[in-house]
Amino acid sequence: MSTPTAGNGAAFLELHGVSKRFGDNVVLRGIDLSVNEHQVVSLIGASGSGKSTLLRCINALEPIDEGTISLQGRLVSARGVDVDQHRRDVGIVFQSFNLFPHMTVLRNITLAPRQVLRLSRRDAEARADTLLERFGLAEKRGEYPDRLSGGQQQRVAIVRALAMQPRLLLLDEITSALDPELVAEVLNIVRELAHDGMTMLLATHEMTFAREVSSQVCFLDGGVICEQGPPERIFTAPTNPRTQSFLKRIIAAGRL
Amino acid sequence: MEQFFNTFLNWDAFSESLPLVWKGFQTNLMLMFVAELCVVVWGLALALLRSSRSRAVAPVRWLAIGYIDFFRALPALIVVYMVGFGIPISGLPWLSDWSLFQLAVLALTLVYGAYVAEVYRAGIESVHWSQSAAARSLGLSQAKTMRFVVLPQAIRRVIPPLLNDFIGLQKDTAFIGIIGVLDGFRRAQLYAGSKFNLSSFTGLALCFVVLTIPMTRLTDHLLKRDQQRMAAADR
Numbered sequence: 001m002s003t004p005t006a007g008n009g010a011a012f013l014e015l016h017g018v019s020k021r022f023g024d025n026v027v028l029r030g031i032d033l034s035v036n037e038h039q040v041v042s043l044i045g046a047s048g049s050g051k052s053t054l055l056r057c058i059n060a061l062e063p064i065d066e067g068t069i070s071l072q073g074r075l076v077s078a079r080g081v082d083v084d085q086h087r088r089d090v091g092i093v094f095q096s097f098n099l100f101p102h103m104t105v106l107r108n109i110t111l112a113p114r115q116v117l118r119l120s121r122r123d124a125e126a127r128a129d130t131l132l133e134r135f136g137l138a139e140k141r142g143e144y145p146d147r148l149s150g151g152q153q154q155r156v157a158i159v160r161a162l163a164m165q166p167r168l169l170l171l172d173e174i175t176s177a178l179d180p181e182l183v184a185e186v187l188n189i190v191r192e193l194a195h196d197g198m199t200m201l202l203a204t205h206e207m208t209f210a211r212e213v214s215s216q217v218c219f220l221d222g223g224v225i226c227e228q229g230p231p232e233r234i235f236t237a238p239t240n241p242r243t244q245s246f247l248k249r250i251i252a253a254g255r256l
Numbered sequence: 257m258e259q260f261f262n263t264f265l266n267w268d269a270f271s272e273s274l275p276l277v278w279k280g281f282q283t284n285l286m287l288m289f290v291a292e293l294c295v296v297v298w299g300l301a302l303a304l305l306r307s308s309r310s311r312a313v314a315p316v317r318w319l320a321i322g323y324i325d326f327f328r329a330l331p332a333l334i335v336v337y338m339v340g341f342g343i344p345i346s347g348l349p350w351l352s353d354w355s356l357f358q359l360a361v362l363a364l365t366l367v368y369g370a371y372v373a374e375v376y377r378a379g380i381e382s383v384h385w386s387q388s389a390a391a392r393s394l395g396l397s398q399a400k401t402m403r404f405v406v407l408p409q410a411i412r413r414v415i416p417p418l419l420n421d422f423i424g425l426q427k428d429t430a431f432i433g434i435i436g437v438l439d440g441f442r443r444a445q446l447y448a449g450s451k452f453n454l455s456s457f458t459g460l461a462l463c464f465v466v467l468t469i470p471m472t473r474l475t476d477h478l479l480k481r482d483q484q485r486m487a488a489a490d491r
Contacts, residue, residue, distance in 0.1 A: 059393050088395040098390035102408050111404060112394035164394060 012037040012199060013058070013168060018067035018077075020050075020057055020223075027053045029223040030067065035168070035216075038197040042210035042231070045220035046246065051203035052095075054220070055170045058201070059092045071168065088116060091161030092170040095177050097153040099145040099160070105132070106141045109160045117164070124163075131159045135189055151182030158189055169193065171202035207256040211235050219243045266455045273447040273456035280443035281463045284429040287360055287439070291429070292422055294365040299372030304402070306373060307380050320373075327370035332363070332428045339363035340435030360432040368425045375417045379410035416478040423471050427464060 011034035020028040028050045035041050043051040056062045058069060060076060060083040069077040076086045100108050109131070110124035119127070132138045135155050145153055154174055161169060171190065175183045187209050194200060194213045204210050210217055210231065217234040219227045219242070227240040235256065238244050250256045305313065305320040327335070340359050344352050354362070383406045391401040433441030440460045447456035 056389075061389055061393060084392075084395050084397055087393055090393075092393045094386065094390065096386060098386045100387065100390070100405055100409075102412070112391075112396060115400050115404065116395040160394070 011035060012039075012072060013201070014068075014070045015058070016068045018054070018057060018069060019065050020053055020062060021065055027223050028057070028064075031223075031225055033218065033225065033228075035199060035201055037199050039215045040194045040198075040200045040202070040213050041216045041218065042214040043201065043203045043218050043220055044205075044207065044210055044246075049220040050223040051220055052172050055092065055172045055201065055203055059090050059170055060086055061092075084116070088164060089167045090170060091164055091166035091168070092172065093154070093157050093161050093174050095173040097145075097150070097157045097177070099153055099157055101145050104142050104144055105137070105148070105156050108145070108156060109163045112160070113163050127163055128159070131162055135159055149182060150178045151185045154178065154182075154186045155189060158186070162193075167199065169198055169200045171200060171204070173203050173205060175204070175206055205255070207235070207250055211256075219246065221246070262453070264454050264458050266453050269447075269451055269453040269455040270459055273444065273451075274459040276443045276447060277440050277456055277459045278463065280433075280438055281440035281460065283357070283437060283439040284426075284432070284441075284463075285467075287357065287364070287429045287432055288422075288426045291361050291364040291368070291425060294361060295368045295372050295421075295425065296418075298365050298369035300376055302369055302373035303376035303380060306377055310398070324370045324373050327367050328374070330367065332367045333431050333434070335367050336360060336363040336428075336431040336435060339366070340432075356432075356435055356437045360429075360435065360437060363431075364425060364428060367428075368421060371421050371424075372418060375414050375421060376410065378417075379414035380406055382413055383409045413482070416475050416482060419471060419475040419478070423468055423475070426468060426471070430460075430464075 013035040015031050015033040018028055018031040031054060043054065045051055053062060057064050064077050068075060071086065071089060103111065106125065106128055109128040113119045113124040113127060114121060132141055137152065137155055137159065140148060140152060148156065175186050178186065187206065191213055214231045216228060217231045218225045219234065221242045227234060227238055227243045234243065235247065238247060302320050302324060305316050306324065308317055339362055340356060343354065343359055346352055387405055388401050391405040430441040433439045433445065440463060444456040444460040448454050
């Protein structure tokens with residue numbers, strides 16, 4: 001059996017004409033996007049513009065209605081594709097953390113490596129401890145999530161995703177549910193990951209941060225990528241009128 | 257009034273029958289215990305089939321739904337009667353050799369499995385979908401997501417309503433006397449019939465009350481604790 005491919009010379013992650021609707025509500029209208037390895041791409045835009053849905057589609061949490069999504073040349077949006085296999089390569093971190101409340105931090109992190117990658121308990125825990133140590137969470141390994149602050153919970157969620165050693169990390173507005181003073185500790189991790197060359201696609205409302213870490217910024221509006229380019233150009237000289245008015249509102253709100 | 261007390265609270269009849277009734281009640285206790293174990297397992301199996309989204313098992317899902325609707329509609333008494341009297345003369349291989357006690361376990365499991373399946377299902381559905389999304393996004397299969405993430409949370413939440421159903425089951429063990437097992441009910445009935453006095457039933461009633469009231473209190477306590485936790489989680 002041959003694996004469906006998206007052709008040679010494709011980017012690491014390739015989206016072509018991706019459309020998604022919930023009933024009558026069209027959320028994505030023909031999205032084209034490519035992300036190269038070690039790139040950080042930010043999706044910006046108002047709430048409801050389709051950023052989160054796009055990330056969920058890439059992780060196959062939502063089936064798409066039209067178009068194709070391929071990762072490393074492998075088509076992942078077709079029927080019959082092993083989504084569990086695909087998801088091993090793609091980590092996602094959610095706005096609401098979604099830690100498993102009945103498990104300790106350590107078990108949250110080791111569950112998938114043990115059950116999916118079939119790592120031994122010792123290897124999985126060693127991997128988890130290395131990551132917890134690196135992100136300053138070592139003393140929290142035995143705690144349950146409800147004993148952690150929002151910032152700590154989100155850092156654990158990032159570690160949980162990283163423990164699967166994904167090739168691509170999707171971050172879905174990961175600081176939106178946090179108190180302002182906790183945002184920095186989470187963004188620092190992302191900054192560090194970007195520095196290490198992790199390929200990331202993030203939906204964010206943190207414009208300053210997007211501008212700092214991104215190699216590409218995409219502005220979404222009404223399920224369409226209106227404008228895409230290097231952050232300096234998007235944030236200082238946007239050409240699309242919708243991007244201009246969005247950024248004007250952001251600047252007026254003091255968020256850039 | 258004297259006749260009333262004499263009928264229900266005759267001390268001599270009460271104290272004479274109590275050892276017999278207690279001996280029979282031990283059969284009820286045994287039946288509760290075995291039936292509850294079976295119900296916990298059978299109810300969970302039904303709930304998992306009922307909650308499954310997979311297309312491959314759609315026919316099994318419909319069967320489970322039909323089963324649950326059917327047995328929840330039936331009075332336990334009818335099921336105990338039909339199973340207890342019917343199966344032994346049904347000529348079914350293996351099953352017709354079961355003892356009356358085993359058939360009583362079967363009948364109560366059939367009925368209470370349906371109730372408990374719905375309790376489990378409510379619990380499964382109460383776990384927010386984002387928990388499944390997080391598990392699936394880590395590459396866990398549907399089955400492992402259910403086993404490691406959804407069910408452990410669901411079961412914790414359904415323990416109080418589950419105990420509630422068990423209280424019902426415990427009381428319904430008295431139906432076993434109808435198919436001729438010498439349980440507390442049957443022994444109380446035999447005594448009452450021969451002495452024309454119902455004080456033996458007073459003893460049996462006490463047995464049930466003493467067993468069930470602590471259970472009710474425990475359920476209340478767990479429910480209250482759950483509500484407090486939920487309130488804490490909402491803060």
